[in-house]
Amino acid sequence: GGSGSASTIKQVKLERESELRIEVGNDAPLRLRLLNGTAEIFGTELPPEIWLNFPPRLKFAVFTWFGATIEMDGATETDYTADETPMVSYVNVHAILDGRRSRAKASPPDDSDASQGPRVIVVGPTDSGKSTLSRMLLSWAAKQGWKPTFVDLDIGQGSITIPGCIAATPIEMPIDPVEGIPLEMPLVYFYGHATPSNNVELYKVLVKELSGMIERQFTGNTESRASGMVINTMGWIEGVGYDEKLCSMLKDVLKSEPKVDVVKLQRSGGVVSRNAKVRQKARSYRIREYFYGLSNDLSPHSNIANFSDLFVYRVGGGPQAPRSALPIGAEPAADPTRVVPVNINRDLLHLVLAVSFAKEPDEIISSNVAGFIFVTDIDIQRKKITYLAPSSGELPSNVQTAFICDDVAGKCLK
Ligand code: ATP
Numbered sequence: 422g423g424s425g426s427a428s429t430i431k432q433v434k435l436e437r438e439s440e441l442r443i444e445v446g447n448d449a450p451l452r453l454r455l456l457n458g459t460a461e462i463f464g465t466e467l468p469p470e471i472w473l474n475f476p477p478r479l480k481f482a483v484f485t486w487f488g489a490t491i492e493m494d495g496a497t498e499t500d501y502t503a504d505e506t507p508m509v510s511y512v513n514v515h516a517i518l519d520g521r522r523s524r525a526k527a528s529p530p531d532d533s534d535a536s537q538g539p540r541v542i543v544v545g546p547t548d549s550g551k552s553t554l555s556r557m558l559l560s561w562a563a564k565q566g567w568k569p570t571f572v573d574l575d576i577g578q579g580s581i582t583i584p585g586c587i588a589a590t591p592i593e594m595p596i597d598p599v600e601g602i603p604l605e606m607p608l609v610y611f612y613g614h615a616t617p618s619n620n621v622e623l624y625k626v627l628v629k630e631l632s633g634m635i636e637r638q639f640t641g642n643t644e645s646r647a648s649g650m651v652i653n654t655m656g657w658i659e660g661v662g663y664d665e666k667l668c669s670m671l672k673d674v675l676k677s678e679p680k681v682d683v684v685k686l687q688r689s690g691g692v693v694s695r696n697a698k699v700r701q702k703a704r705s706y707r708i709r710e711y712f713y714g715l716s717n718d719l720s721p722h723s724n725i726a727n728f729s730d731l732f733v734y735r736v737g738g739g740p741q742a743p744r745s746a747l748p749i750g751a752e753p754a755a756d757p758t759r760v761v762p763v764n765i766n767r768d769l770l771h772l773v774l775a776v777s778f779a780k781e782p783d784e785i786i787s788s789n790v791a792g793f794i795f796v797t798d799i800d801i802q803r804k805k806i807t808y809l810a811p812s813s814g815e816l817p818s819n820v821q822t823a824f825i826c827d828d829v830a831g832k833c834l835k
Contacts, residue, residue, distance in 0.1 A: 432456065433491045433502065440484040440506055441491055442691040443475075444498035450716070451475045451495035458489030462598035463553055464560030475599060476715055478706075480693045484508055507687040511554060514541075514684060515561045518649070522567055526647040537639075538569075538649030544667065547656030550692040552580055555653040560595035567648040568593050570635060571602065574628060575655040577615045577700060583711045583773065583793060584704040585613050587627055589635055591645060600715065608634060611775035611790045613736065615704060617655070620737045622757035623786075630787050708773060712795060712809055721809040723797065728804040733763040733774065734782055760785050765806060769796045774808075 433441050435458070445451040452474055455467040460483050467473070467483070472494075475481070483491055484506065493500070521539040528535035541558060543551045555571065562569045572589040573579040581588035581602050590607035597603070610627040617624045639646045668685040675681045695703065712721040737757050760782050763769075773795050779788035798807035 430492060430494045433493065433500075435460065435483070435485045435489045435491060435502060436504060437488045438486060438506070438508065439502055439504040440482040440508075440691065441500060441502050442482045443480070443493075443500045444693065445475050445477050445479045446496040446498050447477055449495055450477060451479075451493060451497060453483070453491060453493050455483075456490040456492050458485060459487055460485040460489040460491065461560075463596070464557035464564075465595035465598050466564070467598075473599060474716075479599075481598065482506075482689075482691050503690060505690060507689050510686055511557055512561070514686070515558055518558065518562065519565060519567075522562070522647055522649060525649070526643075530643045530646075536643060536646055538567075538647040540650050540652065542652040542654060544654050544671070545656065545688070546667075548692055548694040549656070549688045551575075551656070552578065552653055553689070553692065554686070555651045556580070556596055558651050559592045562648065562651075563592050563595050568644055569648040570639075570645060570650040572631070572635065572650050572652040575653055576612050576617065576624070577655055578695075578703060580653070581607050582609050583708050584615050585773075586611050586775075586790075587624075587631055589631060589650075608638075609790050611777070613775070620757050623737055626758055626786060630789075634789065708795075711793060712811055719812050721795075721811055723807060723809055724794075725805050725807050728765045728806060731765065731806060732782075733765060733769065734760050734785055735763050736760055736786065758786050765799065766801065767799050769806070770799050772796050 435441055443451070443453075452472045454472045455469050457469075460467050462481055462483055478498075482503075483489075518539045518541065525536050525538040530536050543555050545551050552573075552575070555573075559569050559571050568591050570589055571581070571592050572587075573581045574587050576585055576587060578584070579586060579588065581590055582604070586609050588607045588609040590602060590605075592602070594603075608631065610631050612620075612624055612627055614620065635650070668683060672683045675683060713719050737759065762782070773793050775790040776792050776794060777785050777788050777790050779785045792811060794808040794810050796806060796808050798805075800806075
């Protein structure tokens with residue numbers, strides 16, 4: 422390990438089928454380049470000799486199939502080489518998927534079953550490397566010219582957009598090791614919490630909406646259909662030892678599904694575990710990154726609107742009305758998918774609001790979102806709200822419907 426190594430240039434020679442595992446230091450970025458041989462980061466090949474800049478705290482591995490020399494410049498939290506990795510089993514999965522894609526492509530497009538490429542769902546406990554495996558499978562597929570769809574159901578540590586969302590996006594090129602998933606028009610549904618238990622019903626409804634939308638987009642798009650999808654999930658299986666049982670449990674549940682294969686894969690020793698605090702921090706950074714870019718290279722616009730220009734809703738009914746506030750005989754009912762209008766007041770300060778494509782409140786649940794705004798000021802007297810919006814201009818010109826993101830509030834942006 423090169424723990425706390427000084428900021429000097431250092432060369433690392435990697436033997437075939439080994440990897441260099443790196444955690445960039447907390448304060449400064451790390452420069453790295455491939456000097457000779459071939460190497461990849463989570464499925465994406467490194468260009469020869471070009472310096473790449475990795476932002477602070479990024480954790481990644483440079484893997485080589487045939488041997489490589491890597492040059493690093495900068496301080497790392499840790500860096501070490503490992504020659505035991507599950508990469509061969511991962512690439513074998515890719516090879517099988519690739520065969521299925523080719524078969525789907527060769528099938529008559531009107532045979533909706535045969536022309537559907539593989540749909541992979543990656544499940545496992547938190548910190549088992551699900552996102553990383555998803556990423557490799559997508560990048561390897563894209564390298565071969567496929568356009569697989571990435572579906573990220575992880576509302577806590579998702580990699581498409583800010584936390585609290587489920588999202589999907591086509592992957593047309595190997596994923597950039599620094600920039601991550603490209604953000605061109607992802608399909609995003611807003612849930613507003615970082616864990617599903619806050620409103621399981623709403624989570625299920627949104628997953629259904631997203632899948633329906635992808636299904637519609639797939640119809641008539643033979644290329645996307647044949648390429649299939651990779652679905653990342655969250656570490657939803659809690660409890661020590663459960664991971665051992667997950668595979669047999671799934672096999673049992675799915676035994677009557679002839680078209681589903683359950684494949685058990687090993688966790689990579691390089692996957693870095695993250696505790697609750699680190700996860701919370703990571704969520705804040707994701708929100709910051711949405712507005713300011715990975716290395717503070719974006720400048721969000723500050724906008725001012727009248728209270729009357731903005732309609733804010735909360736999904737799930739919010740805090741329940743006390744029994745005393747209800748008509749006599751009425752039971753307090755919490756409809757998990759109820760859409761409730763919210764008065765604009767100082768409670769909205771420093772919250773992230775999702776901007777919906779919905780035209781009417783009753784379309785909110787079934788509508789995807791255009792993007793997010795961050796409330797920076799509420800002027801009660803003048804009835805004005807000031808908010809940040811991303812500079813990429815992806816939001817509808819007049820923010821019509823926004824809704825509240827409860828526990829993914831953007832405190833990081835204050
Ligand atoms: P969660 O369920 O919490 O989202 P996960 O199972 O998706 O976690 P990943 O996000 O894939 O786990 O991995 C956790 C962290 O470990 C990430 O920062 C990732 O970049 C890092 N990581 C994964 N594999 C390696 C490796 N081989 N070497 C170094 N770092 C790695």
